[in-house]
Amino acid sequence: MSSQVHPSSEPARWRYLDQVRTRPGPFTNPDLFSGEQVAAAMESMKILVIGAGGLGCEILKNLALSGFKDIHVIDMDTIDISNLNRQFLFRQDDVGKSKAEVAARFVERRVRGVKITPHNKRIQDFDEDFYMQFQLVVCGLDSIEARRWINATLVNMVDEDVEDSYKPLIDGGTEGFKGQARVIIPTVTSCIECQLDMHAPRAAVPLCTLASIPRQPEHCIEWAHVIAWDQEKPFPALDKDDPEHISWLYQKALARAQEFNIQGVTYSLTQGVVKNIIPAIAATNSVIAAACCNEALKIASGCAPALGLPDNNYMMYSGNDAIYTYTFRHERKEDCPVCGNRPRELPVSGPQQTLRDLLDSLADRPEAQLKQPSARAAGKTLYMRVPESLEKQTRPNLEKTLAELGLEDGQEIAVSDPAFATVVFRFTLRFKQ
Amino acid sequence: MTEIIMSQTPPILHAPSEKERKYDRQLRLWAASGQSALESANILLVNSGVGAVGAETLKNLVLPGIGRFAIYDEAVVQEADLGINFFLDESWLGRSRSQGLTELISELNPDVQGTWYPSENVKTLESLLVDDSQFTIILYTLPIRQGQLAQLEAYGQRHKTPLVAIHSAGFYSYFQLNLPGAFPIVDTHPDETATTDLRLLSPWPELVAFAEELTKDIDNLDNFEHGHLPYVVILLHYLGQWKASHNGNPPSTYKEKSEFRKLIQAAARTDNAEGGEENFDEAAAAVLKTLATPSLPSGLKEVFDHEHTSPAEQRSGFWLIADAVKQFYEKHGCLPLPGKLPDMKAQSKVYVQLQNIYKAKARKDAAEILEAVRAMPGGDRVDASEVELFCKNAAFVKLVNATGGPHAKTSPASRLKAVAEQEFSNDESASLTLSPLSLLPIYLALQATSHHVDSATPPRADNILAAIAERVPGAERNERVIQAAQEVVRAAGGELHNVAALTGGLVAQETIKIVTKQYIPIDNTCVYDGIAGRCQVLRL
Numbered sequence A: 001m002s003s004q005v006h007p008s009s010e011p012a013r014w015r016y017l018d019q020v021r022t023r024p025g026p027f028t029n030p031d032l033f034s035g036e037q038v039a040a041a042m043e044s045m046k047i048l049v050i051g052a053g054g055l056g057c058e059i060l061k062n063l064a065l066s067g068f069k070d071i072h073v074i075d076m077d078t079i080d081i082s083n084l085n086r087q088f089l090f091r092q093d094d095v096g097k098s099k100a101e102v103a104a105r106f107v108e109r110r111v112r113g114v115k116i117t118p119h120n121k122r123i124q125d126f127d128e129d130f131y132m133q134f135q136l137v138v139c140g141l142d143s144i145e146a147r148r149w150i151n152a153t154l155v156n157m158v159d160e161d162v163e164d165s166y167k168p169l170i171d172g173g174t175e176g177f178k179g180q181a182r183v184i185i186p187t188v189t190s191c192i193e194c195q196l197d198m199h200a201p202r203a204a205v206p207l208c209t210l211a212s213i214p215r216q217p218e219h220c221i222e223w224a225h226v227i228a229w230d231q232e233k234p235f236p237a238l239d240k241d242d243p244e245h246i247s248w249l250y251q252k253a254l255a256r257a258q259e260f261n262i263q264g265v266t267y268s269l270t271q272g273v274v275k276n277i278i279p280a281i282a283a284t285n286s287v288i289a290a291a292c293c294n295e296a297l298k299i300a301s302g303c304a305p306a307l308g309l310p311d312n313n314y315m316m317y318s319g320n321d322a323i324y325t326y327t328f329r330h331e332r333k334e335d336c337p338v339c340g341n342r343p344r345e346l347p348v349s350g351p352q353q354t355l356r357d358l359l360d361s362l363a364d365r366p367e368a369q370l371k372q373p374s375a376r377a378a379g380k381t382l383y384m385r386v387p388e389s390l391e392k393q394t395r396p397n398l399e400k401t402l403a404e405l406g407l408e409d410g411q412e413i414a415v416s417d418p419a420f421a422t423v424v425f426r427f428t429l430r431f432k433q
Numbered sequence B: 001m002t003e004i005i006m007s008q009t010p011p012i013l014h015a016p017s018e019k020e021r022k023y024d025r026q027l028r029l030w031a032a033s034g035q036s037a038l039e040s041a042n043i044l045l046v047n048s049g050v051g052a053v054g055a056e057t058l059k060n061l062v063l064p065g066i067g068r069f070a071i072y073d074e075a076v077v078q079e080a081d082l083g084i085n086f087f088l089d090e091s092w093l094g095r096s097r098s099q100g101l102t103e104l105i106s107e108l109n110p111d112v113q114g115t116w117y118p119s120e121n122v123k124t125l126e127s128l129l130v131d132d133s134q135f136t137i138i139l140y141t142l143p144i145r146q147g148q149l150a151q152l153e154a155y156g157q158r159h160k161t162p163l164v165a166i167h168s169a170g171f172y173s174y175f176q177l178n179l180p181g182a183f184p185i186v187d188t189h190p191d192e193t194a195t196t197d198l199r200l201l202s203p204w205p206e207l208v209a210f211a212e213e214l215t216k217d218i219d220n221l222d223n224f225e226h227g228h229l230p231y232v233v234i235l236l237h238y239l240g241q242w243k244a245s246h247n248g249n250p251p252s253t254y255k256e257k258s259e260f261r262k263l264i265q266a267a268a269r270t271d272n273a274e275g276g277e278e279n280f281d282e283a284a285a286a287v288l289k290t291l292a293t294p295s296l297p298s299g300l301k302e303v304f305d306h307e308h309t310s311p312a313e314q315r316s317g318f319w320l321i322a323d324a325v326k327q328f329y330e331k332h333g334c335l336p337l338p339g340k341l342p343d344m345k346a347q348s349k350v351y352v353q354l355q356n357i358y359k360a361k362a363r364k365d366a367a368e369i370l371e372a373v374r375a376m377p378g379g380d381r382v383d384a385s386e387v388e389l390f391c392k393n394a395a396f397v398k399l400v401n402a403t404g405g406p407h408a409k410t411s412p413a414s415r416l417k418a419v420a421e422q423e424f425s426n427d428e429s430a431s432l433t434l435s436p437l438s439l440l441p442i443y444l445a446l447q448a449t450s451h452h453v454d455s456a457t458p459p460r461a462d463n464i465l466a467a468i469a470e471r472v473p474g475a476e477r478n479e480r481v482i483q484a485a486q487e488v489v490r491a492a493g494g495e496l497h498n499v500a501a502l503t504g505g506l507v508a509q510e511t512i513k514i515v516t517k518q519y520i521p522i523d524n525t526c527v528y529d530g531i532a533g534r535c536q537v538l539r540l
């Protein structure tokens, strides 16, 4: 085993990388690998990073030091002081500036020869032509909704006859000491929508608990957030980043907690509940971002088998109790609304359920998570959120029962949601009674 | 029961400080106590070899605000460093790598103090280590010269300092914790759902009285009251009924518990608007989990069984408390009550009363243990809050490295042989059991190059296999060991940045656990395979 190294344009600098990426190892698939072309191919590749936060900063550094030269990054956030414990490309003086721009400039300055193009925008601001220019997409986001959007977009872009239309999506996520890294080859492997039920939303506290029988400090905070704020409107609109607003909620929650003898309301907890703060540390981000970029290097060079090609496609990571990874193959779902071709079964209590209940249930179901659904069935509009005139026209249907709307067991309905404009979610109604 | 209510202070006083805002996302994991432990720590990184993994580790410790760090690194920055290490740039070419890393890593957090060696006054590792104990923990990267390793190990033994060995090459890495002795952790942060301990099979008088009072006229309660009985009370009430018709015995078999669950379900009222009762649903769902007779958790058993005779252990509050808890367990047949009540459907007032009954019992148990601790020699120094924390977490207390350290009964060499035998035999049936293959071959191959510091002549497969054969005879013929050796040869002693960054994340995380004594560190070696995309922890 002493095959030849095929150095890049700066052999001394990239010696360690070239030793591995341009020579085959015992696990390299010779059909997918051509050592002499690797360095040049990677240098001309365009790679997109979504998110310049905790994972994004790490991802940009890792890709720059993996031999990628043309990197774009999208993030519309600005830097906050609470980012500084892990987002290592930012300093105190950068607070308030664009994450994408500061991160791009820093890595460009530090790693000579890499070009990073920042986009201080939302991912939804770009069309398919924009996404088509990249060979790989690496995601470090904290929002499920954004992940679902980019996933649906990349799946939609697949044209079976055009090899270049398959854009591998590498996605990372963390929470405290835990996280996951996964590789999605659109329409080939299981996609983010197929895996949606692995990221179930937290169950909401029933409104009656908040309104009349609070027991936990969180109940008092949610009461202040959901009920007291609306009643008293102390400021024109709630800004969760404004300490004055959080202080107001905290005061309200504290007073309510004292009324009910409940302990544990603090400013920090108030902020955590209201903003739904997820704990985050540098170490876990480092692990997950590197796991993602390691897959990017393997896919781009072919120097070792990558996740998703074709076996295991998902690595679960947990660091609370020692270190544990579970790397497995998540199967594609035939009834996935994004990459499948079969409608999904939707259990419904029975014909007496109202359309409103049915549509509301779509928000909580782990495999659906649709917050603003509109619905059609057999050419008939059941409920439409836009345009306004249609909304007004279809609103009375919400209080009608499924029976009154002529919907039967086994019938298919089509649901859309503005958050995922390109996707039609097909469901088959299954009455329990 | 009266509750102490903190007086209301103006909101501005509660708003977080600048520092709390900066560290907010991590304080939610390890709280102020963990943060202050981090800030008192002083870490030494001996950065040998390519050195990217060391820099990445340090980055993840400086960001959350470790107190101080020092880097010992003899290398001079070369072109190749700039292609692998993010904390060096052109301006450092030809200069001290130690200084370059220290300056660029220090930029990440102005709260942290960094120093570098060799310096004017301290020219060798040996002279750095002659000082009194000053390092909380020492990290060193491989390959390293044998002599330097011996100096580090001697220092670790002399000062009881944890050592962490880190080796990253190509797609592979491992790191190994070398703790100076048994390492107990109380604040293990178990999953919330695992911690429920309601004592329904052995309720104390106050709890029984409370439940009886609420249910004495259960059939005549109005629908609101009935629908808001806490499930703890429901279960206690029907347990009483069950025992009366079963010779005083609670449901014990799975079949009996299923029957009992049906009894609860049948007791729910359905003639209301909802057609059922949520609190009875909660009660039925809790049957299997809450009606189990508790056994002594294995982690705590290990603590109870551990001989703690070293002077350091005899001085420690932990072991005094452990002894007292053991006495308590032997006397009462149960652990001190943790006292936490999960949320359940109930009226606010009733829930808070019930919560206070659990808290009061927990305080009573903790007081009994504190008294026992105080009666022991040296027990007067133990803090009441330490006892409280132990009682709250007793079922989840964990002893890491219980059998390792300098007093281990078996030598590292024979442990390695035993583990190898086990792992290779598991691998033979792995395709049947669908379990992942062992990553021990990676450890063996990397370890064979532990002292290969000469970068001009990269390691060769036959040398690696010969070194493996010396440690684990026969392993050198194992197909996967041969492949691992070839993969290590491909790296030619070089690191890949991603693997260095990933490993640096893992090591930093474990360092934080050791320094804060929170969460559970690995015991004791973690191997990473960047080709398969997974880790394995081995006890070597």
Ligand SMILES: [Zn+2]
Binding pocket: A190, A191, A192, A193, A194, A195, A332, A333, A336, A337, A338, A339, A340
């Ligand atoms: Zn799918």
